[in-house]
Amino acid sequence: MNKTTLGRGLSSLIPSASGKNYWSAEATNKKTEPVEKIPLSRIMVNPQQPRENFEKQGLEDLVGSIKEHGILQPLIVSETPRGYELIAGERRLRAARLANLAEVPVIIRSATNQQKLELALVENLQREDLNAIERARAYQRLIDEFSLTQDAVAKKVGQSRTAVANTLRFLALPPEMQNALKAGKISEGHAKVLLGIVDPKNRLQLFKKILEEGLTVRSTEAQKQVSVRKHTRSYKDDLELKAKEARLRSALGTKVKINSRGKGGQVQIEYGDAEELEGIIQKIENP
Secondary structure, X not given: OOHHHHHHHHHOOOOOOOOOOOOOHHHHHOOOOOOEEEEHHHEEOOOOOOOOOOOHHHHHHHHHHHHHHOOOOOEEEEXXXXXXXXXXXXHHHHHHXXXXXXXXXXXXXXXXXXXXXXXXXXXXXXXXXXXXXXXXXXXXXXXXXXXXXXXXHHHHHOOOHHHHHHHHHHHHOOHHHHHHHHOOOOOHHHHHHHHOOOOHHHHHHHHHHHHHHOOOHHHHHHHHHHHHHHHHHHHHHHHHHHHHHHHHHHHHOOOEEEEEEOOEEEEEEOOOOHHHHHHHHHHHHOO
8 A cells, every 4th residue: 555645535535724634644744724722522433434344453552552642633523503613533532532631632623524424435545454444434434425526436535446446346245245355254355356246146155155264365366267157158158058949849839947966857847738649649659
């Protein structure tokens, strides 16, 4: 991931009151924007936050650091009639609450809902905190709620359009596979292989095999190739059977069904009454 590109994308999202863009800790230390202390109880979480899960151990480590050193990087908030709404820094906010802080340092800025989502998204991407499904859902929100194109989303978050498009594809997976990807039970590599399987039954079988046998991505790809070849052979066999059924229907003048079972099978011939049955028998005896 290109940290430099992401840094530019992040700093461009929420301009300061002076019209300049400041985000980094370095800029904060230079006091390019005033840092204020406000009661923790007056800060509401960012409703645009794309991150759904916060790793417990990492949060506990941050609490320990805050207790010893305090909050080194101010939270970014916007002022509302009810108090303040967080724009960026939710991990610090959660850790500050766990550390029972009364006040926290903040920088107050104005931001639209779109800017809040963009900034929260890029902040998490910089730390690589978001899983693939969280990223995909955040990208989709930018597209659906703010009418952005994939190209525009890519520019906002400092990613290539192809990377954004590939991430969005994960939303096409069934819910149970999305949940497995979120929980880290399968990797993005596994998910990409599963997306390449058209038949839902074969996809589900391979998904279960990944979970049960702990298949690597390479092994999963190999299993996919076997599944695709089997599906192709089965499809060709079905076409051949349909063609043979059509020939029998034409020859006998009635509905015919072929049930294949391994190398053998059954041929079912339908008739409406005794007269039609006699006619079928005559056609078979005297072709």
